[in-house]
Amino acid sequence: MKNGERTISSALKNSILLVTSNENKYKEIAEIAKDYKVELEWLKIPKLEIQADTLEEVVRYSAIVIFQLVKRPLIVEDSGLFIKSLNDFPGPYTNYVRRKLGLEGILKLLEGKNDRSAYFKTSLCYIDEARQLLFNGTVNGRISDTIRGEKGFGFDPIFIPEGESRTFAEMSTEEKNRYSHRSKAFKAFLEYYTNQ
Template structure:
């Protein structure tokens, strides 16, 4: 019996941590994830969907091969969903410490992480969303992960993403949820 060949899919990101997280999942789906370490072009928009659609189309026009791009945001209830699609910018400007200061004295620390992943090829553009609910810690905890991982505690767990290994984080993560949805779709899809 002939062994099934691995499918290849390109991930466009300049973030090596995102590649590592997603690559560990891809292995379980007989998918070879190819990392294109190029910055994705992003528009400033109020929704992750708009941002990722634009990025995917630009990347596809440059590479001309089936690919995925993703964008994630941290949405904090007490801050009316801030920083949302501006999460990366806000992290660079005020950091996790700034988010903790904004929530100082706030009892409602509910938040969610959302990822929207776009797959594009010559015939379609399809979106996949992953979301994980949790809360913002009162202090930075853990040195693993990236972004806001050391201040986000998923519901049902007492650890921040920053205190979890990649394998542990992938059990809960918004990115893992979106990527698994895409991989399940890919398993049944033929170009």
């Protein structure tokens, strides 16, 4: 096993599970957790993604189902890219659209459009025996004209956060976490969790 990855049977009892099959997401979030001295374990399984109109519905459903299986405090996170001139498409369908259309497909849909404003949003659901809590994070920005950068994942190479000229894929993890929607949602959770 690597980078904090665990299976259900080998998970430690006093930590929070992060449910994702995406190693990059785990690394981003684990970096933030260190600052709060929270032990985070990677439960490397895919979240159950229902078709829904909001990210909150997706993460809540997945968290409830997985909690019934593992009976451990856990976090499920989902992020979406919302593009204004495309009526907030792809939104909660971002992962599916990335697989089917890719970065080039989104850039093609935006050809001839002057408004390239967009935002990334993360919804995170924490669940344990007593609570189901939702935390959100948003970062405004715009879609670049071209694919830029080798770092990051997903739509990072075409998203430029507000106040920047670089895409997320042109930033280090530490730099991205200063702006990131995922970082904002997770920090909101950690502030709550470490101050209860």
